Amino acid sequence: MNSSIKNALTFSTVEPSGGLRAAMDKGRAEIIAEVRASGIRGRGGAGFPTSVKWNLAAAAKSDRKFVVCNADEGEPGTFKDRVILSEYAGLVFDGMTIAAYAIGATTGILYLRAEYTYLREHLEKVLAERRAKGLLGQGVCGKDDFELDIQIRMGAGAYICGEETALIESMEGQRGEPRNRPPFPVDTGFTGRPTAVNNVETLAWVACIFARGADWFKSVGTGKSAGLKLFSVSGDCKAPGVYEFPMGITVASLLEAVGGQDAKAVQIGGASGYCVPAGEFTRTIAYEDIATGGSIIVIGRERDMLKVAENFMEFFADESCGQCTPCRLGNGKLLEGIHLLQQGRCSMQYLRELCSLGETMQLASKCGLGQSSPNALLSIVKHFQSEIMGRIPAAAAAARE
Amino acid sequence: MSDCKEEPRAPRSTWISQVKTPADAGAIGATVTANIDGQDVKVPMGTTILEAAVKLGIRIPTLCNHADLCVAGVCRVCVVDVEGQRTLQVACAYPIAQPIKVRTHTAKVRNARRHVIDLILSDHYGECYCCARNNNCELQSLAKEYGVDFYRFGHPDKAKYEVDRSSYAVLRDMNKCVLCRRCVRTCIDLQEVGVLEVAHRSHKSKVETFMDKPLGEVICINCGQCINRCPTGALRANDPTYEVWAAIDDPTKHVVIQTAPSPRSAIGECFGLPPGTPMTYQMNTALRYCGFDKVFDTNFTADLTILEEGTELLLRLKKALVDGDKSVKLPQFTSCSPGWVKYIEHFHPDMLDHLSTAKSPQQMFGTLIKTYYAKLNNIDPANIVSVAVMPCSAKKFECNRPEMTSSGYKDVDFGLTCRETAQMISEAGIHLPDIPKSDFDDPFGTATGSGVIFGATGGVMESALRTVIELVTGKKVEQFYDHADIVPIRGFDGVRYAEIQIPDVGPVPDLLKRYFNDWNWLKGATVKVGVCHGTANAKRVLENIRAGGKFAECHFIEFMACPGGCLGGGGQPIPTSPEIRKARANAIYSEDSAYKVRKSHDNPAIWDIYNKFLTDGPCGHISHKLLHTHYTARGKYIIVV
Ligand SMILES: Cc1cc2nc3c(=O)[nH]c(=O)nc-3n(C[C@H](O)[C@H](O)[C@H](O)COP(=O)(O)O)c2cc1C
Numbered sequence A: 001m002n003s004s005i006k007n008a009l010t011f012s013t014v015e016p017s018g019g020l021r022a023a024m025d026k027g028r029a030e031i032i033a034e035v036r037a038s039g040i041r042g043r044g045g046a047g048f049p050t051s052v053k054w055n056l057a058a059a060a061k062s063d064r065k066f067v068v069c070n071a072d073e074g075e076p077g078t079f080k081d082r083v084i085l086s087e088y089a090g091l092v093f094d095g096m097t098i099a100a101y102a103i104g105a106t107t108g109i110l111y112l113r114a115e116y117t118y119l120r121e122h123l124e125k126v127l128a129e130r131r132a133k134g135l136l137g138q139g140v141c142g143k144d145d146f147e148l149d150i151q152i153r154m155g156a157g158a159y160i161c162g163e164e165t166a167l168i169e170s171m172e173g174q175r176g177e178p179r180n181r182p183p184f185p186v187d188t189g190f191t192g193r194p195t196a197v198n199n200v201e202t203l204a205w206v207a208c209i210f211a212r213g214a215d216w217f218k219s220v221g222t223g224k225s226a227g228l229k230l231f232s233v234s235g236d237c238k239a240p241g242v243y244e245f246p247m248g249i250t251v252a253s254l255l256e257a258v259g260g261q262d263a264k265a266v267q268i269g270g271a272s273g274y275c276v277p278a279g280e281f282t283r284t285i286a287y288e289d290i291a292t293g294g295s296i297i298v299i300g301r302e303r304d305m306l307k308v309a310e311n312f313m314e315f316f317a318d319e320s321c322g323q324c325t326p327c328r329l330g331n332g333k334l335l336e337g338i339h340l341l342q343q344g345r346c347s348m349q350y351l352r353e354l355c356s357l358g359e360t361m362q363l364a365s366k367c368g369l370g371q372s373s374p375n376a377l378l379s380i381v382k383h384f385q386s387e388i389m390g391r392i393p394a395a396a397a398a399a400r401e
Numbered sequence B: 001m002s003d004c005k006e007e008p009r010a011p012r013s014t015w016i017s018q019v020k021t022p023a024d025a026g027a028i029g030a031t032v033t034a035n036i037d038g039q040d041v042k043v044p045m046g047t048t049i050l051e052a053a054v055k056l057g058i059r060i061p062t063l064c065n066h067a068d069l070c071v072a073g074v075c076r077v078c079v080v081d082v083e084g085q086r087t088l089q090v091a092c093a094y095p096i097a098q099p100i101k102v103r104t105h106t107a108k109v110r111n112a113r114r115h116v117i118d119l120i121l122s123d124h125y126g127e128c129y130c131c132a133r134n135n136n137c138e139l140q141s142l143a144k145e146y147g148v149d150f151y152r153f154g155h156p157d158k159a160k161y162e163v164d165r166s167s168y169a170v171l172r173d174m175n176k177c178v179l180c181r182r183c184v185r186t187c188i189d190l191q192e193v194g195v196l197e198v199a200h201r202s203h204k205s206k207v208e209t210f211m212d213k214p215l216g217e218v219i220c221i222n223c224g225q226c227i228n229r230c231p232t233g234a235l236r237a238n239d240p241t242y243e244v245w246a247a248i249d250d251p252t253k254h255v256v257i258q259t260a261p262s263p264r265s266a267i268g269e270c271f272g273l274p275p276g277t278p279m280t281y282q283m284n285t286a287l288r289y290c291g292f293d294k295v296f297d298t299n300f301t302a303d304l305t306i307l308e309e310g311t312e313l314l315l316r317l318k319k320a321l322v323d324g325d326k327s328v329k330l331p332q333f334t335s336c337s338p339g340w341v342k343y344i345e346h347f348h349p350d351m352l353d354h355l356s357t358a359k360s361p362q363q364m365f366g367t368l369i370k371t372y373y374a375k376l377n378n379i380d381p382a383n384i385v386s387v388a389v390m391p392c393s394a395k396k397f398e399c400n401r402p403e404m405t406s407s408g409y410k411d412v413d414f415g416l417t418c419r420e421t422a423q424m425i426s427e428a429g430i431h432l433p434d435i436p437k438s439d440f441d442d443p444f445g446t447a448t449g450s451g452v453i454f455g456a457t458g459g460v461m462e463s464a465l466r467t468v469i470e471l472v473t474g475k476k477v478e479q480f481y482d483h484a485d486i487v488p489i490r491g492f493d494g495v496r497y498a499e500i501q502i503p504d505v506g507p508v509p510d511l512l513k514r515y516f517n518d519w520n521w522l523k524g525a526t527v528k529v530g531v532c533h534g535t536a537n538a539k540r541v542l543e544n545i546r547a548g549g550k551f552a553e554c555h556f557i558e559f560m561a562c563p564g565g566c567l568g569g570g571g572q573p574i575p576t577s578p579e580i581r582k583a584r585a586n587a588i589y590s591e592d593s594a595y596k597v598r599k600s601h602d603n604p605a606i607w608d609i610y611n612k613f614l615t616d617g618p619c620g621h622i623s624h625k626l627l628h629t630h631y632t633a634r635g636k637y638i639i640v641v
């Protein structure tokens, strides 16, 4: 068993290809209905209802359609997809196969993060076994009208290529840059054809939903956020690793489970997520409250919040694809602002200006990266203003001593 | 909307939306109502918010958007508030597929636009008052429109990049680049040359050539279309006005200038006149006032080109059809567009034998000035400085080709763009529209309407046909085409094809008797011709020829590197758009119909020069030495040592 898994995962109790066979007994529309009944929403971060995505892709007319598994797992502090791929790849491929059948795709592509190249051999082996067993190829599971093959494409290390349209550009051999939306990938995706892009975990849960039934999934979590979720927990806690919790868990109970009760704050949703201060630990992790792709970074008492903000902003100032103005230049300005704060040289007025710029980035950037990159800084400014203001410049501090 | 070709080569992230306008506009659901700032407008499905706003007369500012290019949606200046959407949407790329409510200037929108402009300015090195685009810069106008009176997020005080002056044609100052990517879309998608692409990420993003090599060392064809679409001063032509003024100011120099047909239909734009206001004769006066000793009309050598190129075509046809010479290459390609010439040298070097060996009108003129004209006026050619006003940036490269020295000197010393010429004129204190008209100087004074239409796509072909038809049939073109307007090859379709019947032949004119005894071999023939403009279309024609398609059967094809032909050249006033180019074309064609003499071979000055100087006729030895050239197979792989 993978040493980073910290509690019992449902995935280990579900028999590979069990869900797939159950799904193959149903019609296409029935499959999507079952997914809808489960209430599952995307586990990659955006939380888009999976059944809606599949329905749109199924309704789109085209000579060819695609299913893509987004295994680019690039969000800082996220590593649950790596665990799923190394331990439960069968479930992921089951999910892809079910998705392909539901929307009428004949090709599946798993877009694998460059840093996970070492997993490729394993994944290819699983795929070869599936081909041998008739779970892929002509007449999947004995269904004459269903042909599917799954290929693996490698990423090259850019965070932005996890964004689904940039991922598609990258697969087409272009610069990994997000497209204008609309049109959406379900309509105009890979090579201009309908494409359903789903996260690794989403697809694995789909396989479980068909093995256990939609009702089982729906019965866990909250009304708007059904089911279970994997969390990648890191930072200042006793037992970092991958956990499974029901959706709707409070931050406090999660911290208790991982041994991070005395945290000063928690960054939920990775670098692009929100920094939640101790005073708000009663909030829940759910699409209707604090949404996340599963990254939990525990921030201990002794951490400098400006350093935290700086760390995240440095990431974005580097990883922006550079296409649109607010993100290309805005992240750099926010980072500069953090440096000014560190030197005690940022006026309240300029800080307000930077926060307003952050809001513009959230509103006017082309893709989710620029729309969410200011989140961390804005929430740190909001909750830790007294900590980050009034710093004494290093030189002055030295002089004073 | 953009006129993207079927298979755009630019990344699909820059494509226009895929929401297709239904073919049957009357069908239910084919139109949709958008409400913009409280006003309703019915538009076809898939219309962008920007287009719908234009219909209502509502201005939404843009920067990366351009009428000739695919949508990018990257600058984010055109953001608007769409009801029900969490984020702001870009008007240029948002297709209206269902009834929507849009607000174009809410507080959020104004704030965002202002931030975007502030951010661009925080990364835009340089001062407006020392920039070639001062007063004609889209960023500057935006800053004014949004009341920018301080640099909210700072302003760079150091240049990040060295200015690339390696190209004779295009100068690149990436410190002024706003990464709108219009040049990239122009180069990859409009022209399909593909020299420019965005490299690196984030704030390090930069428009680069292959391996960031200097522009002069890559496969740039010098068309300058990127310059015409750059919103700022990041791209400009390599400007020799300083040297030209120095020559004018030097009393030992005899400085002459030739002016091509296209700038005269456009230069008025630099002085606030609407596109398509001819300024031919005012420009003559202005150039003399600047201090040029003589002002010549390039149309003269355009006419000469027709005689040389037309004769070359007839010779190729005879060799192929009568002598059965398999080595003769047909169709013959025109060679007056230096951007096109460099394009074929790089991309299809094995097809160079199709190119007419005739020099371009600019270079023919250059040679004649330093030989014929110098002798006639007893001027030492070493003291002549020959300048050319061209609609073109590639002409700057062309006049610097090492082979362009058949006069024994550099045939043309400097090529000026239309914009640079306007600059010199205003520096001399002249407001062009206000000054009296004057004619061109002799001995090349008279020109024809045929020379004028060289400026429009299809013009070279039309001129050539007017001449070839009359020389071969002995009849007036007017008997075949009303008013000698060969309409089938006019217009702006990217690729055009026409067939011209030669039902009867006449006697061989004296000028050509040394080559042909009779025209009987052309009796009943069908001359097949093609016309294309923009190198993306040139590429299609060449591919068609390689595949043995319709254009392989052609006898003569006109190629122009720039969309619209010379009137849309990379040296023409900025901005450019399909409408502007159409207006310039109208000016050119109306000037043509106003000429008394409209056919190159009817130009008396042409007979004069063949009688007095090029005495062994078109394509004779003298003309071969002076008026023809050769080409270089360059290929795509540039090895820099
Ligand atoms: C900057 C950025 C990076 C992203 N990276 C990933 C990623 O690494 N893995 C992932 O599954 N989704 C990522 N996403 C979300 C995807 O765009 C997309 O929403 C997701 O793959 C859809 O799958 P789901 O509906 O199953 O969550 C990213 C989004 C953005 C804006």
Ligand code: SF4
Residues within 6 Å of the ligand: A160, A177, A178, A319, A320, A321, A322, A323, A324, A325, A327, A328, A365, A366, A367, A368, A369, A370, A371
């Ligand atoms: S928001 Fe950032 S990452 Fe997304 S398109 Fe714009 S520049 Fe690229």
